[in-house]
Amino acid sequence: MNTAAAYAASFPTEKPVRFGVIGCSSIVPRALLEPARFVEDTAVVAVTNRTAAKAEMMAERYSIGTVYRTPAELLSDSQVDAVYIALSNDLHAEWIAKALNAGKHVLVEKPLCLHTDELGLIESALQPGGPCLLEGVMVRHHPWQDKLRAMVNDRSFGRLRLVETSLCIPAQNGHMDNYRSRPEQGGGCFRDLGVYWLQFLQTVAGLEGAGFQGQSSFDGPGGCDWTFQAQAEYPDGLSAVALFSFERPYRCSHTLTFEHAVVSLHDCFRANLGFYKMTLRIRQPGQIPAKTEFRPMNYYVNQLDHFCRMVRGMAAPVPFQESAERIRLLDSIYQSACQSSIK
Incomplete structure (x- = not known):
């Protein structure tokens, strides 16, 4: 149903x-x-x-x-x-x-x-x-994701080769008195930010068939991961790499390298702070850089509107398995980092 x-x-x-x-x-x-x-x-x-x-x-x-x-x-x-x-x-x-x-x-x-x-x-x-x-x-509820998925699917710029993601947001007050600094409550940067990376990959490339790994020194408060690196390798040769951090300078971006273009989205969290314009920047060899702009939107307004339309029967519920797939991978990648840290 x-x-x-x-x-x-x-x-x-x-x-x-x-x-x-x-x-x-x-x-x-x-x-x-x-x-x-x-x-x-x-x-x-x-x-x-x-x-x-x-x-x-x-x-x-x-x-x-x-x-x-x-x-x-x-x-x-x-x-x-x-x-x-x-x-x-x-x-x-x-x-x-x-x-x-x-x-x-x-x-x-x-x-x-x-x-x-x-x-x-x-x-x-x-x-x-x-x-x-x-x-x-x-x-998930912003059209820039649909636009990037369309670019990948229609191969406007050839095959997608590499996805690079940075989600680095310095911890305010070191996340003191906050569950993010308590491992037993799911603290650390990867459990907080990794879900965004997995949802993005799920949208533009899917998650099935890829091999995932993670690394962290777990040197944050209480042994939390304060910086975390993750990689995914797909059977068709696509690679995805990501950096998450609560201690590095702010940088939140996605860069997609196709055969014939590089498409980037800078400050990809900006629209969670209010109504802001988001811009995809497109660079192709020998051509003037281009861009696709979206009217100012607020991520949380979009999300709440979608949820209320789900409740009213005006939008299909988001399949539970989408979230379940991300949680399984989130847990698996985190555990792989724990094992490599022990070694």
Whole structure:
């Protein structure tokens, strides 16, 4: 059951999609509360957090009507249609399953879960025609990805030979008092940023058949990976290399080398901060550099709009297996780096 039509009767279109927030992390305003102002018929009606004072402050600032002491109380509220889960990575699977079983649609921060063995718990809670689940990989919902996939598929510039990715975002305050500096909670740069690389590769080249490896010295706080390198080799000769870091200077980019052109996207996370124009730059030997520009968009507004259309039956749910494939690889690549570090 993959079409939007199959879900068209799942949610009344005449009422807003009412959200409850589980976890008041710093990403919540940027990913949900502010984008909700731009997505029609969307309302945030409840919030809960381990520290009640933090939930109360968020509720007051953003005019959220109800503060709950626990996530379980929020899930029992019949006025809540969907939940946005912004907990640490190790808690995602548990509360995704509980929310789906409570009949709530779920938008969860990436990664979907922390370990491969948690996928079964989530999948068992998904039912055909039931609540929707979307992993919040916000870049997925911008047309630059479709444009790059089209370039690869139609071989406008010949075969794709190399994909180079840098996702380096210096840690603010060293991610102190943050799950990103705690290995047991899924800390480190690769689990935080690697999902974006895998989703990008999944879109432009697919993931099946490629061999993946990772390396890190794991010298960050608590033994977290503060810099991580990863590679993928495809049977057709395509190579993909990536650098992730919480300690190197800011650089977020993708560069695709084709037989007859180099296509690059600089500052590829820019549109998560607001409505910004994104530009693909194209260089071909002997020709004037060209570019493809996209009107200003906000990744999180696009994501929230897509999620709400899924809930309303106006867009097909994103297949669970897309996220599951990424989680399996995320775990496998991370473990390969652990093994090489031990050696």
